[in-house]
Amino acid sequence: MTLGPTNLNLNKACAAVALSPAARAVHRWVLRVFAETGRAPSRADLERKAREHTATSGVDHGAVVAELVDRDVLAVDERGEIRAAYPFSPAPTRHRVTWESGTTVDAMCAVDALGMSAMLGVPVTITSTEPGNDHTVTVHVDRDTARWEPNTAVVFAGQAGDACCPSVDSTCGHINFFTTPDAAHDWAARNPGITGVVLDQDQALAGGIAEFGALLQETGDE
Template sequence: MAEILEPALDKARATAALTPPARQLHRWVLTVFIDTGHAPPRADLERMARDHGVDPAAALSELTTRDVLAVDEQGEIRAAYPFSPTPTRHRVTWDGGTGVHAMCAIDALGISAMLSVPVTVTSTEPDTNHEVTVQVDHNTARWHPTTAVVFAGTTAGACCPSVDRTCGHINFYTTADAAHDWATRHPEVTGVVLDQAQALTCGIAEFGALIRPLDQPAGEDIGR
């Protein structure tokens, strides 16, 4: 049975370690998601990089090696944490925005702090499809149902990107018992149950400062 504690975080550290050219390209990719709800095609990404004096192959290699982006065999984006280019069970919307799909529950919870706007997360519990909604305003949140939690699971080691080993197993559950029951039925997934405060703290720590200006030191949390 999963115990309640916080999982290891890595996206904030990985982003902070990027070279300036890779970080510039990464920030542009995230901005496209925010503005359109979709991933930029590889051709647009490469053109943007060249227009700004960035070697697209080198920058993209750095981004995927550090697992802040994941691409398919054609080089098209399949994950730009916290955003997913394809529908997931986690939909995030905000006033005046197009809305996005998040890669996982923790990613979804960090988007309000990242954008500095209130958001609504609408998700479903695995197996039952019971709805969980969370209204997040940076570091505060209202959960429905009020008993909801997050289970953060993984199926493999660090040899493959997060999209393959963790994202599909970090989900909202209507109760801690529901999360424990799911984990018991899926012994191939190891993980932890996070209460609401823990899950929100993880999301903010991972993504709250992800699109800060390129000249702002790591650790200073601003929005877009």
């Protein structure tokens, strides 16, 4: 991950574009399942879908899953079950996202949550908590516009450990909403092992859209 004072690059958009056609189709299927059910597909279902997209190509279905993991658009545990399908988290996080259909999901991080409306094409409501005190931040996002409560809220985008690790391990837990810039700076000062920057509302929303907004666009591969 590359962090700068005015930009955020989590590399998910670039990674998705670089996927093979079969991997790209499986990736979008995983995201759609998550959006429709609020849950990750099982390992068995993931492997079945990968087989469907490699049945006539001679490519081993395991290579498709490995490609998704290598590109870090998915992360799996030691059993092969999905533990991250950015922007969605199978496990509870600080960042709950809801929309009109009644679906509720957890986002991997604050920026992931902010990108969901553009990706899904529907307005969403994000309810999150500030690290250290659990003060609530709510953001109503309609694609490229957002209303923040409180209106002083920001995002701290941080990283701990090796940047080459999967995002679920190195960054996701450290990209959070804060009620004010001062609260974000104070938290960062108390956690010197985490490096990062404070993003204002426009920067954080733009980062989410850039990373996730195009992930479900059809390209004829499916």
